[in-house]
Amino acid sequence: MASPDAIPLSKPDITELERQLVDEVLRSGRLALGPMTERFEAMVARRAGCEIGVATSSGTSALQLMLLGLGIGPGDEVITTPLSFIASANPILHVGALPVFVDVCPKTLNADPAAIEAAITPKTRAIMAVEAFGNPAYMDQYAQIAAKHEIILLEDSCEALGSRHAGRPCGSFGRAGAFGFYPNKQITTGEGGMLVTDDSALAEVVKSLRNQGRDSFPTTEGVGEGPRLGAWLQHHRIGFNYRMSEVTAAIGIGQMQRFDEIIERRQRVASLYIERLAGNEHIVLPTVLPDSEPSWFVFVIRLAAGYTAEERDRIIAGLRNHDIGAAPYFPCIHLQPPYRERFGFREGTFPVAESISGRTIALPFFGGMTAREVDLVGQTLDVMLSRENLSRS
């Protein structure tokens, strides 16, 4: 159905370099646990301002291993935001702990530090901070609260690779951070994730857990042959297969080699949008704090206060009818069916997050977008908004 003029919601930025690196792996015969994974881990860790990277099968599995590696489990509470992708809370449930949601600040859309502090109980083990749409805020306050209450600050930085706050890279604020490389993220490997940390003991446990509980000998030695065969068949804990393949890591290396260019292209598109949409009284643009530098995961606007979710959904449908990708990022996690059923959450629990979530629109956003395409999205949005406002009066 999509016409050649369709503008998708997102589009991966893949070049000949990534294709060459994948080809190199396929020719090498070494498809798992090899040098590409180690190189990719070092590249992402350096960008995130951390000493160690542990590549995983997804951002979600990196988060699960982060929590398991720190011994967070049944009886523990982890404070987090309801205004995020569901995968920032699910891993807390996967390890048997309880996600405790707090409301967000209307300006930055990130968890309200005062609400976090008010939610701390003797069972609280950690704060899982999330940069909403990759746009960081309050990290210093989260760190102060964690230190004061002797709990752990963790970062689900899956939307924030390359973002910085107060001069520091996202992923480096807590004991550990997690990135995801799904095709709509700043960089992609198709599927994939990574834990980053300076904590070598945590990294060792996570490396073991991702590899069926084996000892974490250097990945380049560990393919289950020769003198290592004994170690390969020793399992010290009940682990998982959450490894990243060499093919996946090769794509990641290409993306990281082009990282500055990829992020510059995204920043350019974000600036084009801000210029095009500024001054439209019906639209609230993302707020970037003076000490924050987002690398732009998505470009999410919201309709002004007073618009309903139904009106927003009609505008999204109208954009899609014009072959313009748009989506309601994100429905609140606590109102998703399994969370409602399990915890009895109802509308009105987190009024700020819910009100914002009912008015957001993710617009098409990818590095290759042209000024003409941004303008076309702006024009179509103008038409949809005036249609909504005509039908109101």
Ligand SMILES: *Cc1c(COP(=O)(O)O)cnc(C)c1O
């Ligand atoms: C994308 C994302 C994840 C999960 O990453 P996957 O690689 O898709 O598992 C987790 N948390 C947030 C906030 C995300 O945006």
